[in-house]
Amino acid sequence: MRADSQVVMATAVGAAGHPRRSVIDQAWRAIGPGVEVLSGDDGGALTRTVKRIIDPLVLRLRSNPQYSAPVVNPDTAAAMHALIIGSGPQLRFAAAWFEALKLERRRQRIRTGNAQELYFPICFELAVTKGPPAPHDHQTAAAVLGDIHRGRDRTAIEVLREYVARPDIVAMLADQLDRSWRDVRAGESSEDLVGPFLAELSTVLGPANSHRAAAARQRVWSAVIADATPYNLGALARVHTAQLPWSIVKTGLTSVAPQRRPEISGGSDSDRPLDRSVVDRVRATLRRALDRDALPDIPLLCAEEVDRACAPWGLLAEDKQATLVAGIEIAVELAPLDRSVSSRYELAALIQARLRKEAYVMHARRYLADGGPIHPRQRQVVEDLAAYAQPYLSRLWARLHGRDVWQEPCDDVDDVRSLLEGVARSVSLDHRQRIKAMLELQVAG
């Protein structure tokens, strides 16, 4: 029997495991009254409650990855249930804090930002540290809103500005940059740097429909991380770009080839990832650090960023360098509006299939004519869509940079694949919103 005509019979009876969101929902309903403002019309937890409170603060997915699987086994489900029920009092307090903050938001006529998105984590934090809001305590709520809406990141960015305004500091960092940049060199250049490496990548970016295949894929990814090729390719990008399998300019990683040495501050006005100055990179870290409690102090952050900026691909850890190279291989195959594209990698083909479907949604909504702009105003944005690799790699690099700073690993192949998929998803959404906005420009007037 040919595989393409095969019919598989699967049955719902006896299927082990529970969808994670349904586990959360059941536990949520068991908490009982007092959490209505954090619940949807159906009494389940709001999606934002899950994303901003349950996942990061109750289940703490960062340290408990077993709770993040789409389907969890009965033991894990029981553990999740117990954790959520156990946090019942804090969740009720958090709900009370949210009411208090909303009241204060209305009193101050604040209309910036999504209240749930911004306030939920802080409400839980307040619930844990202070218990329920005290009656008639408007000051805490006012102070909290002040913190949020004045921007907590601003203080840190101000400290950074003062720090790098000192000439002695800049000179010191420049010295370090000189040394670090010279330290990075490509290893022994073999005949074929990329061939065997790309073969390994096709396993990583290929299918795995059994546990054995999945385990093999993980082993290959570990080997890819240990391989010197991603490092060497990154080192080559600053000397012999002709030996690279892609153009670092066309893929949008730099504005010129070979890659230039980054500046401490100012310098290039290009916003390409590898052109950015050290100070710009630190500033980006501070902006993204809103949800973090601990941030290394500014001098340490700057010194570390100098080394990172000099490292191959602007990333210190080998697993991040390998992920970026895998991302470049994916990116050069993506073209949302092109039906004729064929992909070397299964993952690229899957992402391309999604992009095609998302383009169909635009067509079904009359935001695009069949494969092209529906109004001349959209032409530029539609042309940008053709150069998909640039925004894709720009966003992937930013995510990897964040992980590099926070030392979050990229050693799990499934996690890496979902990172590569997630970046495609957000770039596509961003693109489509721009196409939509170009069309709706006149409506607002």
Place this chain on the structure above:
Amino acid sequence: MRLAADSGLWSTGPGTTATPLAAVLEVSGAVLSWTIDDPPGEASAQITFTDVSRADWLWRILGESGHVALTSALASAADGLQSIELTGVGIVPGSVDPLRRLAIGHWLRRWWPASRQDGIAALDRALLDVEVALLTVGAQGFFTDDTLDSDVAELLAPHAAALITYVRSDDARIVDLVRAGAGIADEVGIEEIGWPELHAAIDDSSALATAKPAPPSGRRDDYALAAGSDAGLGRTGGGATIARGVASIKWSAVPPGIFDAAEATVEWGVEMAGTATTAVVRAAVIGPDPATGVAVQLRSGAIGSTGTLDADGRAILPLVDTQQRPLPEQAAWNHDWPATSVIIGAEISDVTESRETRERVRRLARLRLDQPGDDAFLAEILASESVY
């Protein structure tokens, strides 16, 4: 339930309909679609999984065991497999109805065939968008990932000025909807102009709940305004008309909210302007958006011209031959004009969107206006009541 491989993605349902007959909704990890004139019900929903691991809502429509069975079947599907039969898995009755209604709401925003010529009243954009925004909030459990359809603020933001005129409407349905919309706007954070004023107007009208009835709402004004300019084909002020004809607009080729959605709404004529042969084209507009910049092409054998429409849907196109030389008057008189085509907007084949398809949409629109169902939007009901 049967899953089929479809262009590299798994899907289930009766198959995808072509636009403009498809009402689609993009949720986390999947695209749902319905054929707009299909009866509601579980069998009519087409679900295409863009990323089943992100579809964390599946248990809401398939039950827990159905969710687990589907995800594990897809995870272990062999390469090249074309279909999977899942026994004992099906959509829970009623579970996708709110999603279908939301998809229809989005469809109404984009494809409603408002036409003066056909007598199909326009829908109030602001009220329709508010209702779609409310349904989106109700469906938040399906938007774990942001999608094209998850953004509530974007739906509401442009409408403060329109909604403010409704705050004191004597129609309780309108007032309730506007208040609900403003309540959401408050929470999602909208900074666009007009919103503080809208909130103030609502606070004000609650204080004076029994105040005088509002002035007549402005919702029919758009339509009346657009109905003003019904003059014939514009002239360049020259000599006799050499040829004339009519053409139809393909909806998929142009943005919504500009042109009258009837057939044969594009009049064209060939005449002399001085020594230049020109084509005068006029497409019937209905608004509220201007036709400015929309492409127009005239083709007639070796003769042709391209240009763009002005705000009122008019264009004057100098005619040239294949060598881009101006067309002399004598050649224009001798030309065989009946085989002329005029294309407004992008080029779309007849296969992609036929006249029959548009007729089918008009039939549905008339039906929805004549007999608004339980799932009708307030904007439709008001349009239906405004028909006189």
